[in-house]
Amino acid sequence: MSAERKMMRVLKGEAVFPPPLWMMRQAGRYLPEYRESRKQAGSFLDLCYNPDRAVEVTLQPIERFGFDASILFSDILVVPHALGRDLRFEEGRGPLMTPITAGEIDALDTGAFHVNLEPVYETVRRLRRQLPDETTLIGFCGAPWTVATYMIAGHGTPDQAPARLFAYREPEAFGKLLAVLADQSASYLIRQIEAGADTVQIFDSWSGVLDEPSFEAFCVEPVARIVRKVHEVHPGVPVIGFPKGAGANYSSYRRKTGVAGLGLDWSVPLSQAAELQKEGAVQGNLDPLRLVAGGRALSEGVSAILDKLKDGPFIFNLGHGIVPETPVAHVEAMVRLVRGEAGR
Numbered sequence: 001m002s003a004e005r006k007m008m009r010v011l012k013g014e015a016v017f018p019p020p021l022w023m024m025r026q027a028g029r030y031l032p033e034y035r036e037s038r039k040q041a042g043s044f045l046d047l048c049y050n051p052d053r054a055v056e057v058t059l060q061p062i063e064r065f066g067f068d069a070s071i072l073f074s075d076i077l078v079v080p081h082a083l084g085r086d087l088r089f090e091e092g093r094g095p096l097m098t099p100i101t102a103g104e105i106d107a108l109d110t111g112a113f114h115v116n117l118e119p120v121y122e123t124v125r126r127l128r129r130q131l132p133d134e135t136t137l138i139g140f141c142g143a144p145w146t147v148a149t150y151m152i153a154g155h156g157t158p159d160q161a162p163a164r165l166f167a168y169r170e171p172e173a174f175g176k177l178l179a180v181l182a183d184q185s186a187s188y189l190i191r192q193i194e195a196g197a198d199t200v201q202i203f204d205s206w207s208g209v210l211d212e213p214s215f216e217a218f219c220v221e222p223v224a225r226i227v228r229k230v231h232e233v234h235p236g237v238p239v240i241g242f243p244k245g246a247g248a249n250y251s252s253y254r255r256k257t258g259v260a261g262l263g264l265d266w267s268v269p270l271s272q273a274a275e276l277q278k279e280g281a282v283q284g285n286l287d288p289l290r291l292v293a294g295g296r297a298l299s300e301g302v303s304a305i306l307d308k309l310k311d312g313p314f315i316f317n318l319g320h321g322i323v324p325e326t327p328v329a330h331v332e333a334m335v336r337l338v339r340g341e342a343g344r
Contacts, residue, residue, distance in 0.1 A: 020068035025321030076142025082116035084109035102173035128196030139192030143204035144181035186229035208245015266319025
């Protein structure tokens with residue numbers, strides 16, 4: 001591994017300044033070149049499963065902005081899709097699936113899982129060959145709770161009430177679903193690492209809707225299971241956890257799951273972020289709408305984050321994914337701000 005992969009140094013606890021920089025959803029609709037590739041690919045799933053196209057769009061933000069890390073272009077729902085569940089994406093509605101019932105969980109098809117995901121592994125292999133040597137390659141999966149919410153509701157919902165009700169009414173079936181997703185997701189991440197990923201991130205986009213005991217059972221325990229299984233095979237590979245909306249649970253989440261890096265959403269106070277940084281690397285947490293606004297809102301947001309977190313292990317990122325209406329010029333400005341702060 002190149003000594004110049006700054007993000008990996010940070011994940012091992014080193015303070016690096018200027019900090020390594022990347023963005024969640026950095027290959028996306030805000031880029032004109034992505035929109036063109038997406039149009040040529042056909043469906044969104046075709047784009048995910050076509051290594052030529054997936055490599056192309058993954059590299060686009062690296063070529064344009066020179067980010068320190070590149071994240072595999074795919075989607076968290078390829079895991080249930082590879083387990084035999086139907087999946088489609090509709091413009092304006094997002095992912096749509098047939099809701100799973102308690103009786104269908106035992107029928108999830110683990111036998112063809114890796115065969116179905118081979119195009120993703122091929123994308124990772126090609127990316128490692130084509131990326132600059134100093135660029136960290138990030139693999140990822142969705143956390144079992146977040147993936148389960150889509151499988152149960154069949155679509156996104158504001159507060160994941162269908163999944164929460166399912167968990168309360170069918171606790172045994174729900175526990176079984178989380179276990180299957182945890183085990184298959186761990187295996188999926190292990191294969192991504194073997195294909196060339198330097199680190200992996202687990203996205204728990206809906207952890208913030210749960211009460212305390214549910215957070216422990218549905219978010220912490222399944223992610224701890226994934227991290228444990230990954231480290232049994234690849235003990236030196238750091239895992240990043242992003243439990244969006246975890247609030248006061250962030251510290252216990254890191255301690256109990258074993259993640260090396262902690263992705264923070266934009267609502268996390270910087271004083272709390274600095275405390276969390278004492279326990280290891282943190283990543284975040286610019287409000288994506290500051291990036292849309294640009295100007296003073298952007299510069300003040302970047303400066304506040306760097307002032308508070310620059311002296312510890314820190315990866316600059318947004319507090320969630322970049323939104324499609326973000327001007328490219330504002331991303332360029334953010335990169336200059338983050339990398340230009342070294343001379344202050």
